[in-house]
Amino acid sequence: MSAPEGLRPAGTPATAPAAGGLVIEGLVRRFKGFTALDGVDLELPAGAIVGLVGPNGSGKTTLINVVSGVYAPSGGSVRLDGQEVGGLAPHRLVRLGLNRTFQVPKPFASLTVRENLAVAVGHSGRGAPLRPDILGEVGLEGLGGRLAGTLNASQQKRLDLARALATNPSVLLVDELGAGLATDELGELAHYLRTLADGGITLLVVEHLLGFLEQLTDTVVVLSAGRRIFAGSLRAAIADPEVVLVFLGG
Ligand code: ADP
Ligand code: MG
Numbered sequence: 001m002s003a004p005e006g007l008r009p010a011g012t013p014a015t016a017p018a019a020g021g022l023v024i025e026g027l028v029r030r031f032k033g034f035t036a037l038d039g040v041d042l043e044l045p046a047g048a049i050v051g052l053v054g055p056n057g058s059g060k061t062t063l064i065n066v067v068s069g070v071y072a073p074s075g076g077s078v079r080l081d082g083q084e085v086g087g088l089a090p091h092r093l094v095r096l097g098l099n100r101t102f103q104v105p106k107p108f109a110s111l112t113v114r115e116n117l118a119v120a121v122g123h124s125g126r127g128a129p130l131r132p133d134i135l136g137e138v139g140l141e142g143l144g145g146r147l148a149g150t151l152n153a154s155q156q157k158r159l160d161l162a163r164a165l166a167t168n169p170s171v172l173l174v175d176e177l178g179a180g181l182a183t184d185e186l187g188e189l190a191h192y193l194r195t196l197a198d199g200g201i202t203l204l205v206v207e208h209l210l211g212f213l214e215q216l217t218d219t220v221v222v223l224s225a226g227r228r229i230f231a232g233s234l235r236a237a238i239a240d241p242e243v244v245l246v247f248l249g250g
Helices: 060-067 090-095 113-124 153-165 183-198 210-214 241-249
Strands: 022-031 034-044 049-053 075-080 098-100 171-175 202-206 219-224 227-233
Touching: 022 060, 034 049, 034 060, 034 075, 034 202, 049 060, 049 183, 049 210, 060 098, 060 171, 060 202, 090 098, 090 113, 113 153, 153 171, 183 202, 183 210, 219 241, 227 241
Parallel strands: 034 227, 049 202, 049 219, 098 171, 171 202
Antiparallel strands: 022 034, 022 075, 219 227
16 A cells, blocks of 8 residues: 655635635633633634634634534624524534534544545535545545545544545634644645635634644634633734743643
């Protein structure tokens, strides 16, 4: 079996993506007595890449889970292209053009890579195949017939990205896709994500690795204990005393 190729620039999408502007205001999510998101504002202009950073447990994945419909918001609003979408089920959001990747991907292990993509496309209701070379794009060339359960961790992350892209999203929320990747893979991933944005996909990139984010965007939002403590340029973030404190002070 040959090793997968690196991530390659995306081809021209078969159809022009929808606009994809996302505005989150005062987002709250409580779990019993615990407040995981405490009134978070975040604006994702159509076509932009915005980084979402913060220490472990600061609420990054919870924000993705709420915005993608896994959890209902306890308060606040989420608007996609001006339409309130807070609390909609994941499949409804996918149909409206919003999808996400998972920090820990869970493919259907006993289905092949290609079958996993077919399931995603079938659920999306957004038509297919919109990206005919999606496996090549994400570096899974030649692995379409492999059982997903036999892929290594990096390949499962690539499949998860392909799964989300196969639904032709206009907004994609990416959860720590770079974690565990080697330096050269991170460079390829950053380049690939930029080609997606250039192709019209709006990206929220949750990432621990600031060096990786630096290759993608200068616009970041910083969370700490469920609150937004900073929004602005990455350069200003790393000079901000409160941001430095939550990253270094623990
Ligand atoms: P991050 O992705 O920034 O590391 P998370 O969003 O995963 O953080 O978690 C934020 C906080 O919310 C953590 O304290 C976590 O334990 C809590 N949390 C997340 N999901 C749940 C859940 N389903 N039930 C209870 N607590 C949760
Ligand atoms: Mg997380």
